[in-house]
Amino acid sequence: MASSSSTNKVILKLLIDTSTEKVLFAEASKDFIDFLFNLLGLPIGTVIRLLTKNHMVGCISKLYESIENLNDTYFLNPTHHKEVLLKPNAPISSFLQLPSSNDATSCGDKSGPLKLYMCPSRCSHNVTDVKNTVCPNIYCKQSMNVEVQYYVEKKATEVTHSGGKGGFVKGIVSYMVMDDLVVQPMSTISSITLLSKFHVKDVGALQEKVVEFGMEEGIKLLKASLVSKNVLTTVLLNNMGRTT
Incomplete structure (x- = not known):
């Protein structure tokens, strides 16, 4: 299963039981599995923002x-604490970049990487994220306007879109994703066993469907995973067309 990195989408191959109108499982690559596993690391504040409050x-x-x-006035540090609570950092998916606390929002908050400033005299080790804040040193009181570099260590789970490395699982095999998001390695024996488990009596009723999966579908999957045990059927069967 190939990914479509140019459009930030991946290709999924679905096996559908047309007699029950359900997805039995999807054949997926590393990119999709890493995305699913990343959902477990989403801060609750990010989940609420992605789904929007009205649909929670x-x-x-x-x-x-x-x-x-x-x-x-009720926060100890309004600028920092509201940012942390309302827009917590989201982990990086292997093919979908989920919104982070640095993304612009409808609230009008500033976007871009965090910028820190220090006193031009470097009279202390204090820094601030508000440019031109008065230096706290009582003998200085200059404007803190000298930008300093803010370094964030890259976590092991972060990946580059071009290299395709990192994430959680290895990319040397394909994976099976069940309708309830159970994940296991893809194999012919497993596929046959699942047909028996799902009580498939008419093999002729089985249909293969190839679909694209991107950010819009990812958010729908996140929402469905919180309320349904038939996620792939809910999100993919009726809402996505066949790829060309």
Whole structure:
């Protein structure tokens, strides 16, 4: 199964039981499996933002909304704490870049990498993310406007889009993803065993369908995985067309 990196999409091969109108399983590559595993590392704040508050089940979205509406005067550090709570960093997927706390949002927050500044006299080790903040040194009081480099160590799970390395699983084999997102290595014996497990009596009712999977489908899959045990059927069977 080849990926389509130019459009940030991957190709999935579905095996569908047309008699029950359900996806039995999908044949997937490393890229898709890494994306699924990355979902487990998403901060709850990122999940709420991706799904939007109006489509969340339960009341956790109300807690998120409370933080949005709470006046800055009640936070110890309004700039930092609201950023951490409302826009936590999301892990990097192997083919889909999920929004992080540095992404621009409808709230009008600044985007781009974090910038830090220090006093031009370097009279202390203090830094700030607000340019021209007055130096806390009582003998200095200059504007902290000298930008310093902010270094973030690259985690083992992060990958480059061009190299295709990193992630969680090896790319030397294909994988089977069940309708309920159970993942296992792809094999002919496993496929035959699954047909028996799913009580498939008419092999002629089985249909192969090739689909593309991108960011829009990824967000739908995230939402469906929280409320359904038939995720692939819900997201892929009726909403995606055959690739050319």
